[in-house]
Amino acid sequence: MEGASDRIMLLRELGEFGLIERIAALAADDPRVVVGVGDDAALLDLGGPQLVAVTTDAMLQDRHFQLDWLSPEEIGRRAVAGSLSDIAAMGATPVGVFCTAGFPADGSAETAEAMLRGVALGAEAAGAVLAGGDLIASERVLLDLTAIGLVQHGQQLTRDGARPGQLLAVTGALGAPAMAVAALLASSHAQLHGDAWEAVRERFARPQPRIRAGRAMAASGLVAAAIDISDGLVQDAGHIARRSGLRAVIEGGRVPVAEGCVELAATVDADPARAALAGGEDFELLVSLDEADFTRVAKLPAVAEVGLTVVGYLEDGEGAIAVDDAGDEIDLPRGGWNHYA
Numbered sequence: 001m002e003g004a005s006d007r008i009m010l011l012r013e014l015g016e017f018g019l020i021e022r023i024a025a026l027a028a029d030d031p032r033v034v035v036g037v038g039d040d041a042a043l044l045d046l047g048g049p050q051l052v053a054v055t056t057d058a059m060l061q062d063r064h065f066q067l068d069w070l071s072p073e074e075i076g077r078r079a080v081a082g083s084l085s086d087i088a089a090m091g092a093t094p095v096g097v098f099c100t101a102g103f104p105a106d107g108s109a110e111t112a113e114a115m116l117r118g119v120a121l122g123a124e125a126a127g128a129v130l131a132g133g134d135l136i137a138s139e140r141v142l143l144d145l146t147a148i149g150l151v152q153h154g155q156q157l158t159r160d161g162a163r164p165g166q167l168l169a170v171t172g173a174l175g176a177p178a179m180a181v182a183a184l185l186a187s188s189h190a191q192l193h194g195d196a197w198e199a200v201r202e203r204f205a206r207p208q209p210r211i212r213a214g215r216a217m218a219a220s221g222l223v224a225a226a227i228d229i230s231d232g233l234v235q236d237a238g239h240i241a242r243r244s245g246l247r248a249v250i251e252g253g254r255v256p257v258a259e260g261c262v263e264l265a266a267t268v269d270a271d272p273a274r275a276a277l278a279g280g281e282d283f284e285l286l287v288s289l290d291e292a293d294f295t296r297v298a299k300l301p302a303v304a305e306v307g308l309t310v311v312g313y314l315e316d317g318e319g320a321i322a323v324d325d326a327g328d329e330i331d332l333p334r335g336g337w338n339h340y341a
Helices: 016-026 072-089 109-125 176-186 195-205 211-220 233-244 261-265 272-278 291-298
Strands: 033-035 042-044 050-060 093-103 129-137 142-152 167-171 223-228 247-251 285-289 308-315 319-323
Touching: 050 072, 072 093, 072 109, 072 142, 072 195, 072 211, 072 223, 072 285, 093 109, 093 211, 109 129, 109 142, 167 233, 167 291, 176 195, 176 261, 176 272, 195 261, 211 223, 211 285, 211 291, 223 233, 233 247, 233 272, 233 285, 233 308, 233 319, 261 272, 285 291, 291 308
Parallel strands: 093 129, 247 319
Antiparallel strands: 033 042, 042 050, 050 142, 093 142, 167 285, 167 308, 223 285, 247 308
16 A cells, blocks of 8 residues: 555645755755855856856746737736846846747747847846847747846845844835736726726836846845745745745735726726735835835935835744734735745
8 A cells, every 4th residue: 555655745735935945955055156046046156256146937828928918029028027027136237138938830920029029128128138048839838038147246135134123125016917917817808998907007018127226225235135026025025034034024004006906906806905915926126124224225216216115024933924004914815926836
C-alpha cells in the first residue's frame, strides 16, 4: 500500500511561493549573486562599479489577458511593464529588455509584430531598449520578458531591510487593473464607456513603471525596503514582512484608490477598496521608511510627481493583514495573486 509519505503534492497545494522556496534551495551559492531568488530581481556583482539587476516576467493569453481586452500594442506594453516595475523596485535603471514570444503559427503576422512593437515602445519609454529574444510556435500567445538594469553598489533596494515601527507607503493609486478586469469580464465592450471607464482602462492598458521614483528613493538612502505591487498590496506587504521578519498592517481607509474605480463600481460587481487591497498588477511601489523621513522622501521631485501615501506600518510578528478604521481585520477572500492557487 502506498504510504502517506509517498503522496505526490500538487502545485495548487504547494502554491507559487512554496515552489519558489523549493527552487531557492536549488540555487548555487555564488559570491557573484548579491541577491538571488525571492526578491523582485536578482542582483549580480560582475566586478564593475554597478550591480546588474535581472528579472523575468511572463504573460500568457487567457491566463493574464484576453486578446479582445486590449490592442496588440497595448498587450505588448503591459507585458514589458511587469519586468520594468521589478527593476524599479530594486532602485535600478533599466537598460535592456529581451522577449521570448510565442505565437500560433496560423495567427496574424501583423498582430505579432504589433505586440512586439508595444514591447519595444514600453522599453523605450523607460529608457531601455528591446535588444533581442526568441520566437516559438505556441497554441496561445506568450510574452516572456527579461529586463536588465544597473544600480550603484550600496544603493539597491530589497525586500528584507524593513524595521519594526517603520511606515509602509505606496506610490500612485491602486485598484484600476482589477476594476478593469472585473468590468471586462462582466460587460460587453459596447457597455463600457464614460470618463470613469476611460480612466480605469488607461491605467490598465498603459501602466507606468515607477522607474524614476524608485531610483530617487534608492539614491536618497532613506528607504529601507521596497517591492513592486504586482500580486496585490496586502500580499506584497507580506513579502516585505516575511523577508524582514516582521508583521505588516495595512490600514484600509488610507489606501489611495485610483481615479474612476469608485464610479465604475456602481455598474460593475466589484469593490474598489478590495481591488486596491488585493487586486494586483498595479505596478506601483510599496516602501518602508522611518516616519521622520517620510516628508523628505515624498518631496523628492520624481516621487512628488506620482505621489506617496502612507498605508500602514510594520511591527513585531509575522504575516500581513488589512484593518478597517475601527482596527478590525478586513476579510479578503483572496489576499493577492498566486499562480497555482
